[in-house]
Amino acid sequence: MNLDQLHRDSIIFDGHSDFLYNAVNEGRRFEERSDGGHTDLPRLRAGGVSAQIFALFCLDEDRSNEGNPTVESLRQVDAFYQMQERCADQFVFAGRAADIEAAKTDGRVAGVLGLEGIEPLAGDIGLLRVYHRLGVRNVGLTWNYRNHAGDGVGVDDAGGLTDFGRLLVAECFQLGMMVDIAHLAPPGVKDVLEMTEGPVIASHANAYALCAHRRNLTDAQLDALAATGGVVCVTFVPGFITESPTEASLERLLDHIDYMVHCMGVEHVGIGSDFEGYDGVTRGLEDVTRLPALTAGLAGRGYDALAIRGILGLNLLRVFRQLVGKSRGTRTEKKPLVTKQGLTTFLTERDDSKERRATRS
Numbered sequence: 001m002n003l004d005q006l007h008r009d010s011i012i013f014d015g016h017s018d019f020l021y022n023a024v025n026e027g028r029r030f031e032e033r034s035d036g037g038h039t040d041l042p043r044l045r046a047g048g049v050s051a052q053i054f055a056l057f058c059l060d061e062d063r064s065n066e067g068n069p070t071v072e073s074l075r076q077v078d079a080f081y082q083m084q085e086r087c088a089d090q091f092v093f094a095g096r097a098a099d100i101e102a103a104k105t106d107g108r109v110a111g112v113l114g115l116e117g118i119e120p121l122a123g124d125i126g127l128l129r130v131y132h133r134l135g136v137r138n139v140g141l142t143w144n145y146r147n148h149a150g151d152g153v154g155v156d157d158a159g160g161l162t163d164f165g166r167l168l169v170a171e172c173f174q175l176g177m178m179v180d181i182a183h184l185a186p187p188g189v190k191d192v193l194e195m196t197e198g199p200v201i202a203s204h205a206n207a208y209a210l211c212a213h214r215r216n217l218t219d220a221q222l223d224a225l226a227a228t229g230g231v232v233c234v235t236f237v238p239g240f241i242t243e244s245p246t247e248a249s250l251e252r253l254l255d256h257i258d259y260m261v262h263c264m265g266v267e268h269v270g271i272g273s274d275f276e277g278y279d280g281v282t283r284g285l286e287d288v289t290r291l292p293a294l295t296a297g298l299a300g301r302g303y304d305a306l307a308i309r310g311i312l313g314l315n316l317l318r319v320f321r322q323l324v325g326k327s328r329g330t331r332t333e334k335k336p337l338v339t340k341q342g343l344t345t346f347l348t349e350r351d352d353s354k355e356r357r358a359t360r361s
């Protein structure tokens, strides 16, 4: 097996990057190769990435958005489309699976937009339809806090999905958007997996059995997610790979992949780096240019070319095609819905913002 050629020929589809947040808040330039962070356009190309989900992450109260996640997310959407305009010969928006395949053929990187937490919707299902029109195709239901849809993993005594959360999940399938359970607390994960009409993803999470972090997924969650036909994208965040983050490495990440393949089958595993979203270093995967080492590592663990292509991107692309390709338009008119669990509730629940600054993965 020619590993370099296999890597270059594969569709590599990364489920999670926080670049847009840093573009808006840290002034990062997509087209400039940087020594900081993990990713930018020159390095995405060097690493062989075909498609990247760019998260809209909007929960920083002490920044210029003055705590308005809708405004923050729209600034990030603007940054995304400005990147596309400035770099049109190398970077293109992808709203369908065919766009990703065409970008691969053209030698361009495809960008997919995703929400990381539905705070920007302000409890209004109509805004989900607006974000869909803006190009959003992946919907992470929560970050670590409580919001209109449900509770994130940082909420004590977390509950399941709210009525709004259930409506939202149904509307995502209706519109043709992926539903992403990364960051969602276990009762909400259970609710999503029970009510789902199709495959569900976790865009960046690892196996709890190997690293007992609240953001990782238990065997039962992995089983249930695989039963939907979905994909768990392993993440490179040191603290989610090993309980001793200074020992995080490509080899320990490969352990998570092996474990998930053992639990779920190889067709349910993908990658979601969380590049730009964490501090610390995962040895062997220091930035996106190191991705060929992942391909070599998978081959070293005995995976054949088909399995490697699946993990690198085709598994996530399969789900993307299945859901995004099946938009049935919007549902019949519904009134904007603000739940009992109103806006003021989740605004006051944001008490672990210091922790968030430490690692916003």
Ligand SMILES: [Zn+2]
Pocket (backbone or CB within 6 Å): 116, 182, 183, 204, 277, 360, 361
């Ligand atoms: Zn995250």
